[in-house]
Amino acid sequence: MTESSSARRPWPLKWIVVAILAVVAPYTWLTLHYRKSGPAFQPYEDLRRQANVKRLLASGYQRISLTAQRPADRSAVPGGAETRSAPDGLPADLVETLVEPLPLAEEILTVRAAPAVAQLLPYAIELTCRLASDQEQLAGADLYVRGNQLVLAPRFERVGGELQTRSRQTIALLTLPGGSLTPGVYELLLPGRRGSRAWRLEVK
Secondary structure, three states, X not given: OHHHHHHOOOOOHHHHHHHHHHHHHHHXXXXXXXXXXXXXXXXXXXXXXXXXXXXXXXXXXXEEEEEEEOOOOHHHOOOOOOOEEEOOOOOHHHHHHOOXXXXXXXXXXXXXXXXXXXXXXXXXXXXXXXXOOOOEEEXXXXXXXXXXXXXXXXXXXXXXXXXXXXXXXXXXXXXXXXXXXXXXXXXXXXXXXXXXXXXXXXXX
């Protein structure tokens, strides 16, 4: 009877703690050491992004991300490019290629940019546009390149909750990184849903 009771006696607490630490400590180290950096895998978003890239490449487009911000000094952006009105919205072939429609500005009002730029220098574009509502703000920009055709699409996102922007008219500074384009003459389109602007750009 004494031997049976001794065999069923639970482990001392200190050995349970030692066993837990022996498992948790190596697991924690392995997790932190081999964990991939960056955001967690989001199946829908990641798969949609991959499908978009594949469709763009299949259609001959290259997409370049641009920095987009509100300009601190408007006089710092060189001008001189002669802009003209262009058909509303994105080119039809780009609309058919994209997985989801781009949230464009309602109308591009003015553009300030240089007519030429050295290949290795950044290219700055200042634009004034009207948004569809007072609950949208600048979120970024993408440049779609196919041959000598450039489509520059600022992206806008809705402001969360009941917040509103001060005005539906906004000014944005978009900067194309140096070395993004090869030397040549390009036709650049800055589309709006109901008013677009276009101009010629020479990369030297």
